[in-house]
Amino acid sequence: MVNTDGSHPEGKAAPGTDVDRRSQLVNAAVDYVAAHGFADLSLRGLGAAIGVSHRMLIHYFGSKEQLLVEIVRMSERRQRDLLSRFRLEPGLSPSDAARLLWQQLTDPRLASQERLFFEIYGNALRGRPEAAPALEGFVNNWLEPLVAAEVAAGADPAMARNRARLGLATVRGLLLDLLATGDRAGVDAAMEEFLRLYYGSK
C-alpha cells in the first residue's frame, strides 16, 4: 500500500453509483457466503459466482478484509430485519407469540442464513477481526427487544432480563440442535416443553 491516506488506491471519493453497486455486490456476496461458507471464501470464487472478477471486488471494497466486514454487517442487518418483520400480531398470548416466532425461525429456507450466523459466531469467538465487532451484538441486540417483551407481558423487571437471556439461549441451543441433527420433531417437542415451563401453562 503506497498512498498514505486511508482510502484504497482507486476511485477515491465514491460518486454515488458506486454505492448502489457496492450494496448490490454485498447482497450477492452474503447469499453466496450463506450457501458456501464464510471461512474459506476466496475473492476469485466469489467473483466467479456472482459475475464479477476478483479485481472488481478489490476495487469496490479495497481489501478482502473490508469485504468480509461488510458481509458480516449485512448479514446482521438481515437478521435484524427478520426480527423486526415479526411482532405484527397484537392479539396473541405470549406463549403463542413465542411459538409463532419459533416456527418462523425454523423455516428451512432460513437454514443457510442461520448456519452463516453460527459460523460468523465461531469466527468472532476466535478473534477474527472482521467478525469480532459482531460479538457484542450477538447477544445484546436480541436481548433488549426480548426484555421489553417480557416487561410488557408483565414480568418483574429484575426477572425480565434473566428470563429473556434464558429464552434467547434456549432458542439458539435448540436451533443448533436442529441444524446439526435435522430432527425437527424432536426439537419441536423440546421447545414445547420449554414453553410449558417458561409460560407456566400446562
Next chain:
Amino acid sequence: MVNTDGSHPEGKAAPGTDVDRRSQLVNAAVDYVAAHGFADLSLRGLGAAIGVSHRMLIHYFGSKEQLLVEIVRMSERRQRDLLSRFRLEPGLSPSDAARLLWQQLTDPRLASQERLFFEIYGNALRGRPEAAPALEGFVNNWLEPLVAAEVAAGADPAMARNRARLGLATVRGLLLDLLATGDRAGVDAAMEEFLRLYYGSK
C-alpha cells in the same frame, strides 16, 4: 497419490513407537488449535509451535485432512472424558448436580476448548468433511447420558428425552452467551432461573 493401498506413502505398517508419537502430536495439536483456531491452521505454523517440521506432520498423518480428522476426534474424546469425570457425587439433588456441572463447564480454563467445540460445530455445519463425522455426536453423544439421568431422577420416560434435549440446548445457548459476552453474572442468573423452572424448586 501414487500408491494404491490406503496407507500414506512412507512408513507403511506403523511399528508402535509411531503410535505414541502420533498421539503425542495430536494432543499437542489440539492444544494449539484450541488456542489458535481451527479454520486457518497451517501445517507450518502448527509444526513450528509444537516443535516439528511440517514435513513430519505429513509423515505421521499422511495429509492435513487426516490430521484434522484426528484433531476433531481427539477433541471429542476430551469432551467426553470431561463428562465422564463428572457424576461422581452420589448424594446430590438433581438441581444441585446440574448446578455443579454448570460450574465446571464454565470454568475459564475450559473456555478455549469450548470455543474450539463451537468452531468445529460451525465447520461441520458447513460440510467440511473432516468435521462432519462429529455432527451426529454433537447432540446424541450428550443426549443419552442426560436422558438416563432424567429417567433415574424419576422423569416420565416419554418426557425424559424432551427434557434432556431442552437442558442440553439451554446449557449450550448460555455457554455461547458466556463466551461471547463474558458476562458471567448475567449468564449465571439466567441459569438459576432455568434451574428454578426445570426442577420446580422455588
Next chain:
DNA sequence: CAGGGTGTGTACCAATTGGTACACTCGCGA
C-alpha cells in the same frame, strides 16, 4: 468531435499453502 474520468478485464506478482524428493543420522540385529 475531443477528452477525461469511471468501470472493467487481462495479465501479472509475491507470499503462502499442502505435499514430495532426497539426503542424512541414529540405533539395532547379524
Next chain:
DNA sequence: TCGCGAGTGTACCAATTGGTACACACCCTG
C-alpha cells in the same frame, strides 16, 4: 563391523491466494 530401516531436516514444487499495473470500453460534458 556392516547394513538397513525408521525418523528427520532441507530444499523444492505446483497451486492458490490477495493484491497491483496497465490497457481498453463506455459515457458524459465541453
